[in-house]
Amino acid sequence: MSTTDGVLVRVKEVDKVFRRGSEEIHVLTGLNLEVKAGEFLALMGPSGSGKSTLLNLIGGLDRATRGTVEIGGDRVDQMSDHALSGWRARHIGLVFQFYNLLPVLTAERNVELPLLLTHLSKAERRKHVEVALGMVGLSHRTRHYPRQMSGGEQQRVGIARAIVTDPTILLCDEPTGDLDRKSGDEILALLQALSRDHGKTIVMVTHDPHASARASRTVYLNKGQLFSENPG
Amino acid sequence: MISIANWFSQVASITLVNLRTVTERKGSALTAAVGIAGVVLVLIGVLSIAEGFRHAMRATGADDVALVLRTGADTEMTSGLQREETRVIADAPGLARDDNGALASPELFVIINLPKRSTGTDANVPMRGVGPSARAVRANVKLEQGRWFEPGRNEVVVGAGAARAFAGTDVGHTIKLGTHEWLVVGVFSAGGGAAESEIWTDAAVLQPAYHRGDTYQSVLARLSSTGSFQAFKDALTSNPRLSVKVLRQSEFFAEQSTFLTNFIRGIGFFIAFMMALGAFFAALNTMYGAVAARVREIATLRALGFGTFAVIVSVLLESLVVAIIGGASGAVIAYLAFNGYQATTMNWQTFSQVAFAFRVTPSLMIQAIVWASIIGLLGGLFPAIHAARTPIATALRET
Numbered sequence: 001m002s003t004t005d006g007v008l009v010r011v012k013e014v015d016k017v018f019r020r021g022s023e024e025i026h027v028l029t030g031l032n033l034e035v036k037a038g039e040f041l042a043l044m045g046p047s048g049s050g051k052s053t054l055l056n057l058i059g060g061l062d063r064a065t066r067g068t069v070e071i072g073g074d075r076v077d078q079m080s081d082h083a084l085s086g087w088r089a090r091h092i093g094l095v096f097q098f099y100n101l102l103p104v105l106t107a108e109r110n111v112e113l114p115l116l117l118t119h120l121s122k123a124e125r126r127k128h129v130e131v132a133l134g135m136v137g138l139s140h141r142t143r144h145y146p147r148q149m150s151g152g153e154q155q156r157v158g159i160a161r162a163i164v165t166d167p168t169i170l171l172c173d174e175p176t177g178d179l180d181r182k183s184g185d186e187i188l189a190l191l192q193a194l195s196r197d198h199g200k201t202i203v204m205v206t207h208d209p210h211a212s213a214r215a216s217r218t219v220y221l222n223k224g225q226l227f228s229e230n231p232g
Numbered sequence: 233m234i235s236i237a238n239w240f241s242q243v244a245s246i247t248l249v250n251l252r253t254v255t256e257r258k259g260s261a262l263t264a265a266v267g268i269a270g271v272v273l274v275l276i277g278v279l280s281i282a283e284g285f286r287h288a289m290r291a292t293g294a295d296d297v298a299l300v301l302r303t304g305a306d307t308e309m310t311s312g313l314q315r316e317e318t319r320v321i322a323d324a325p326g327l328a329r330d331d332n333g334a335l336a337s338p339e340l341f342v343i344i345n346l347p348k349r350s351t352g353t354d355a356n357v358p359m360r361g362v363g364p365s366a367r368a369v370r371a372n373v374k375l376e377q378g379r380w381f382e383p384g385r386n387e388v389v390v391g392a393g394a395a396r397a398f399a400g401t402d403v404g405h406t407i408k409l410g411t412h413e414w415l416v417v418g419v420f421s422a423g424g425g426a427a428e429s430e431i432w433t434d435a436a437v438l439q440p441a442y443h444r445g446d447t448y449q450s451v452l453a454r455l456s457s458t459g460s461f462q463a464f465k466d467a468l469t470s471n472p473r474l475s476v477k478v479l480r481q482s483e484f485f486a487e488q489s490t491f492l493t494n495f496i497r498g499i500g501f502f503i504a505f506m507m508a509l510g511a512f513f514a515a516l517n518t519m520y521g522a523v524a525a526r527v528r529e530i531a532t533l534r535a536l537g538f539g540t541f542a543v544i545v546s547v548l549l550e551s552l553v554v555a556i557i558g559g560a561s562g563a564v565i566a567y568l569a570f571n572g573y574q575a576t577t578m579n580w581q582t583f584s585q586v587a588f589a590f591r592v593t594p595s596l597m598i599q600a601i602v603w604a605s606i607i608g609l610l611g612g613l614f615p616a617i618h619a620a621r622t623p624i625a626t627a628l629r630e631t
Binding site: 053056059061086087102116118161 | 535
């Protein structure tokens with residue numbers, strides 16, 4: 001994926017307005033953000049500040065009311081729904097607060113899901129799944145169902161699912177929000193390693209300063225505006 | 233570009249996930265399946281009556297047997313022929329012959345009252361006076377019990393269907409009609425056809441018993457071949473001494489069964505349609521429940537890159553599987569419950585009872601399962617569209 005000046009994510013003059021009946025709620029206003037390739041960015045801010053909305057715009061899960069969202073030269077805001085689905089499958093790895101694993105599938109089958117959207121053969125898929133689960137330290141839990149695993153383990157499966165296709169960017173929405181401190185630290189260490197050792201670009205939404213301390217840069221969202229320092 | 237195989241793989245994966253979670257919604261899935269099974273059961277049940285009746289009437293009709301009635305008569309009831317006319321008919325070309333002459337049976341037809349074995353209530357039963365060639369004309373008539381009646385005597389043979397349905401028709405019993413008594417001497421079968429609902433005796437004995445003088449109502453004649461029908465018909469209709477209409481027996485019985493068959497089918501479809509509406513809403517409810525329960529799972533799959541269409545198809549497939557399981561169960565139950573069930577009904581063309589067996593045919597079962605599938609697909613369609621159209625970001629926030 002191409003970058004300009006090493007910038008992978010470029011969000012320009014983005015507004016996001018939600019409508020609730022006749023009321024308009026301005027969540028993001030004229031927002032600008034650049035994320036360099038390989039950067040581990042933490043997005044902080046109070047509840048309702050628009051952190052997850054911004055993450056969804058970058059991941060093509062939602063559309064901006066105004067402005068442009070460009071990832072590696074691709075104008076995400078101009079893609080059709082169908083094109084966006086394919087684009088997400090190729091370039092985006094998603095990590096959710098509540099893991100969002102499919103309870104009826106084992107760890108390896110959950111991790112395999114994004115690979116079903118590729119041209120890989122079954123054997124190749126199995127190989128990728130083994131590698132991804134190995135990277136998150138769960139090679140011994142491949143046949144276990146989510147209900148048989150702890151929260152930390154489930155989130156590691158979620159991360160394995162996110163990285164199994166070797167996406168351009170990892171988007172993590174409160175990845176430690178549902179975990180105890182110890183498990184949360186393990187997840188953060190894992191994300192840090194992915195950024196440091198594998199050059200993964202990561203955008204992580206969090207409201208936990210402990211988590212943001214692991215990132216290479218932190219930006220703050222408040223009332224739809226972005227700040228490089230905590231506005232308090 | 234994602235290939236077709238890849239697309240199928242997407243659909244298969246999501247469908248598998250959907251189906252594996254069916255057990256978590258077994259209450260609503262069972263409700264939908266039972267509702268659909270009920271529709272199929274009723275639809276097959278009612279249509280098997282129509283199918284059985286139609287089969288009984290069709291089994292009676294043959295292409296190489298001709299029926300001669302008076303011009304303007306739609307049924308034997310409204311027809312009348314003089315003895316002389318029946319002789320002219322028997323002399324016409326195109327008829328099969330044996331040592332005794334043409335295979336043509338002049339017949340008359342009266343309605344008698346007999347009590348039903350099942351309820352004890354009186355029902356109209358057709359009693360037919362037949363000529364000596366009656367059995368030779370009808371290829372499928374076979375004596376099952378006792379003996380044939382002797383000409384000139386008050387003896388009858390009873391069709392197998394009538395013997396099953398009506399009291400007092402066992403061999404050796406006497407049927408009392410007015411001042412006359414008729415001894416039952418045998419039981420015959422007729423390949424499951426309408427003739428099995430009749431009681432036969434010698435036409436020459438029945439005529440005076442019912443004050444019919446020297447008249448008949450029809451002549452049933454075996455053709456020398458299927459192709460000789462036209463020659464036979466032309467010879468009779470162009471004969472100035474006759475005023476008759478000539479039909480193949482198969483056409484006649486097809487016509488006779490049309491009204492009742494269509495009536496039963498109409499009722500069957502109406503009842504099944506009303507029930508289908510209920511089953512449709514049950515399926516709809518199940519699938520809305522299924523989608524609602526997995527709104528975040530579906531959104532997660534879409535967020536990972538699974539296509540909208542794959543999601544729709546997978547939800548439809550789940551609904552279809554539930555419907556087919558329900559439909560197939562209903563069809564099997566209907567087969568076990570109804571197939572071969574013996575019944576009688578009124579043939580409105582002759583105002584007499586026709587004995588027949590319900591017939592649950594493979595095509596009827598397939599037809600009903602197709603209906604079940606349609607109910608399932610319609611029931612799944614709106615929830616599927618709903619699942620696919622809910623914004624991903626919104627759905628991901630659902631708990």
